[in-house]
Amino acid sequence: MNQDLISEGQQDNPVAQCPYCNKQLPKFPSRKAACPFCKKIYYVRTDPLSGDKVVLTELQVDENKLAWAKKGYVDEAGDEDLKLIEYGPIDKMIVKAKRAFRDGQKDVAWGIYNKALITPDPTAGMLTGSNFLSSQWRILRPMVIQLMAEDKYSNALSNLIRLMGIEALEFGYNPKNPIQGIAPGTLEIARDAVGWGNITRDKCEQIFDDLKQTVLDNTEKMALNLDKQNGFGIASVQSIDWNILKQQWLSVLYTIN
Ligand SMILES: [Zn+2]
Numbered sequence: 001m002n003q004d005l006i007s008e009g010q011q012d013n014p015v016a017q018c019p020y021c022n023k024q025l026p027k028f029p030s031r032k033a034a035c036p037f038c039k040k041i042y043y044v045r046t047d048p049l050s051g052d053k054v055v056l057t058e059l060q061v062d063e064n065k066l067a068w069a070k071k072g073y074v075d076e077a078g079d080e081d082l083k084l085i086e087y088g089p090i091d092k093m094i095v096k097a098k099r100a101f102r103d104g105q106k107d108v109a110w111g112i113y114n115k116a117l118i119t120p121d122p123t124a125g126m127l128t129g130s131n132f133l134s135s136q137w138r139i140l141r142p143m144v145i146q147l148m149a150e151d152k153y154s155n156a157l158s159n160l161i162r163l164m165g166i167e168a169l170e171f172g173y174n175p176k177n178p179i180q181g182i183a184p185g186t187l188e189i190a191r192d193a194v195g196w197g198n199i200t201r202d203k204c205e206q207i208f209d210d211l212k213q214t215v216l217d218n219t220e221k222m223a224l225n226l227d228k229q230n231g232f233g234i235a236s237v238q239s240i241d242w243n244i245l246k247q248q249w250l251s252v253l254y255t256i257n
Helices: 058-077 082-086 089-102 106-117 129-149 153-170 184-196 201-229 242-253
Strands: 041-046 053-056
Touching: 041 058, 053 058, 058 089, 058 129, 058 184, 089 106, 089 129, 106 129, 129 153, 129 184, 129 201, 153 184, 153 201, 153 242, 184 242, 201 242
Parallel strands: none
Antiparallel strands: 041 053
16 A cells, blocks of 8 residues: 555544545545545545555555455464364464464474474374375465465465365365365465466466476375275275366466456
């Protein structure tokens, strides 16, 4: 938001300028109206950082909306969901990472997340492929949120593809329609990452293909092996067709609504 916008919280009798012609408005407006001087329509919104009311142009309303969306990721990245504390060691690590982010120690948070990814989860019960995937999912999701909060959209997208892969393997096994297992929230974050990061369809496809060679294949193999080693006759995880999933992912993300 522009620093020079007069905000309501700054004084007892707040004044506001028209964001178009800069003339002082008769009183601080409470809603959208036409400027008495230039007749243009101004809008009243709350600034996500200061919490003050601000008077904006139509274009600035879009910026304000974006700023609120971004603040959502920052808040979530630092929100130590207390419900997690009562769970196992993985969740305790997630809480610690979120607290570190909130306290401005981003790198500490990353250290904890990366360690969590390779920490076996003893509370997962029997080590099925499905339990393994669900533990990875719980760690990857807050990692994605922190990447969004740090404006690292390519990295966020890469981890979103991992998340999506897990969701498709675990929840959406349908060879013809693997994307049906993907949570709407995951797609929503991916749309933000693609839009805010100006990530092209080609680049997104590249990220997917790079991951597919190693990470996605390994994740699937690991889950299937766990089921096999632990004697699950019917695997808790099914393999999927990554190519179909990629095509569906790209068409969902790059279709103009
Ligand atoms: Zn005006």
